[in-house]
Amino acid sequence: MRLKRSSQGLVGVDITSATVKLLELGRHAGGLRIDSYAVRPLREGAVVERRIRDKSEVVDALQRAVEHAQLRSRRAVVAVPNSAAITRVVSFPASLSDDDIEARIQMESDKHIPFPLNEVAFDFQRLGRHPRYDDQQEIMLVACRLQDIDTLTSTLDAVGLEVVAVDVEGFALERVCRALQASQDDEGDEDDEGGGSTALVDIGANLCAFHVLKGGRIVYSRDSLCGGRQLTDAISRHYDMSFDEAGRAKRRGGLPDDYRQAVLLPFVDTLIQHIGRSLQLYYTSAGQQQVRRLILAGGSSALPGFAERLRAQSGLEATLANPFTHMRVDSRLNVGALAADAPAMLTACGLAMRALS
Known part of the structure; x- marks a missing residue:
């Protein structure tokens, strides 16, 4: 669905296996402004591999997100997964x-x-x-x-959102990554010949997606079965908690003193091994340009010590993604909470940027 450049606000809607995310962007003084956002959890199995399996659960979570966000616009952009x-x-x-x-x-x-x-x-x-x-x-x-488009549009229509465009997840990520690269002061030579490429490591609930970008386009992708749910499972097993109890403990803190050594660092090291394997496979199959920099995204990318440990073991620059660095923020929003959620908001941001950036 084509969408011409517009001055009206757009709501990016990202539906993953663990959460529903909304981000509303508008124009302000030649740039972009974050007007509202919300993140709401989904029950296990409601969305599998980014395909909706329990529509009523997704509609309920989306309705709660819409009510929390207090949207100014009802014009929404949603994405089908790359696999679709x-x-x-x-x-x-x-x-x-x-x-x-x-x-x-x-x-x-x-x-x-x-x-x-x-x-x-x-x-x-x-x-x-x-x-x-x-x-x-x-x-x-x-x-x-x-049928994939109809499922998404009818889900958003059920909560009063008007789908004005259906995008592809990969295109939304490319859009926001181009903005991320442009915002770096030293980015001028990043895509010059011989200057190397950037890899986006997007750590979701079940998958660690590894994308190599060159010239603002994704040229290589690989998914690994490693994500935030594996850490929750490890907490559940080690401390004899239910999965829900482990999830709440992970989000709110208060775990025993041995949590870092016994659970967190082993998971972080496993995650780094998956990233290293993805790098090796990229070089073997398609790697004409060396990866110089890693951008870390997704809900588990901000785990304590992860970026530092990854830098030490890979020898690469590794930074947390923040697509909001150069955007104004509406005074109604909690800036601290927005910053904490920023690495997980890339797809929603890329969708909301469509026809605005």
């Missing part, structure tokens, strides 16, 4: 207009989309002239099953 999107770069004659390209995609859909055309929604973007053939243009084609 079909992305292709195709070549068409440079003379074709947008209408011609759309008609050509429909006519040749069986070449590019492995589903019947009446079961998918698709969109495209011109990437420019073909690097070898001047009479051709490259087109980014993205398609998704209609």
